[in-house]
Amino acid sequence: MGIFSMTPDLQLDPALKVWVLLPLLVIMVCMTQIKSYLAEIMQSFPITASRPQHRELAYYKYAQYLRLNAFNLSNMERSKRTRTIIPQMREGSYLADPNEKPPSPIPNLLDPRSSEAMISGMRNQILNYVPQTLIMQWVNGFFGAVIVMKLPFPLTNRFKTMLQSNIGTLDLDVRYVSSISWFFILTVGLPGILLLLSSDTEYHGIKVQGATEPLPASTYKRKLLENEADALELTTSDHVLDNALDRLLNA
Amino acid sequence: MNTAGVDPVSYSSVRKNNTALLKIRHTVALVTGCVAGALRLEFLGGLSFYLLLWAISSLVVIAVSGNPSYYFTSSKRSILTSGIMMSFPGFLLAWSLVYSLVET
Secondary structure, eight states: OOSSOOSOOOOOOTHHIIIIIHHHHHHHHHHHHHHHHHHHHHOOOOOOOOHHHHHHHHHHHHHHHHHHTGGGSOHHHHHHHHHHHHHHHHHTTTOSSTTOOOOOSSOOTTOHHHHHHHHHHHHHHHHHHHHHHHHHHHHHHHHTTOEEEEOSSOOOGGGHHHHTTTTOOSSSOTTEEEHHHHHHHHHHHHHHHHHTTSOSTTOTTOOOTTOOOOSOTTSOHHHHHHHHHHHHHHOOOOOTTTTHHHHHHHO | OOOTTOOOOOHHHHHHHHHHHHHHHHHHHHHHHHHHHHTTOOHHHHHHHHHHHHHHHHHHHHHHHSSGGGTOSSOHHHHHHTTHHHHHHHHHHHHHHHHHHTOO
16 A cells, blocks of 8 residues: 555456556557658658759858958958949849749748648648547547556546546546556657667658758748848948057057 | 857767767666666655666766767756656656556
8 A cells, every 4th residue: 555545455457467558558669660650751851952042042141151250351351242242132143033022921822832841740740649549549448447557656636537537436546547547658658768769860850961941932032132231231340450469569 | 259150069969969868868767667666666766766867877977978068069957957857758657567567
């Protein structure tokens, strides 16, 4: 008898271990593995940038880095660089699509690039919930109304309706639980343990290395580059070597 | 001084190290759960056993790696606490299973 339980120990049939606990464990292990393999198969590959998109992104980044690291350049060198790049960015000569129209605030559902994230999110949801619900129904129907195990820790009475569903004894200790709570424990605990089985390098969810994603489709790139050009023009910074001699000698 | 664009951290290595740390966590949780179940520890006994082995394994990780900031982007203190909630369900599973299996 535990410290917290008021009822005497129940004698559970040892056959329950063989016919309920272990089969459920095996089934859940298989299902979790199958689910992770399915997720791996069905994962969408990231859209890689085409050459013009690459150039667009590269110039956008170049302008940003130039602005952030301007203190390394003397005034003359910096103005030489900005004088070239600012008009080009304003004109849009580096745009991947020079005739680009500003995107509408409502996402275009037919555009594969904007709906990609939504679809993959939906797919994951379905992949998670459908097998989960099915197995839960099956467990409830197949092993329902049986006390299968005693938990090593006490729970409050609030868990009674969830963990002892279909049992219908009012004052049984909450530590004795039905098969559905073994199912819950397996659901939350197995993914971590099965992580130990997966190989080091290819744990799913890791993107293909080396692929560059283009600027998101929902942004108006012309505006983006113009803003960057404005920022570049407005930034003033002193060269690190300005008055370096004075500072050194006065220090 | 800010050097934007130059990032000295190799993120693939950090990710690999974090995965290794996570695996250590889950292994410790699994083994602790099995031992706690086999010893028939209950409630507070089991939890404190888990926390004790958790702390020991964290200290071992810190001691072996020397300076964790070389391998992880997080500090020593966050190495101590990282993943404690993530591997707890695994401990719970092993604990409940072994506890039920060895019940006489």
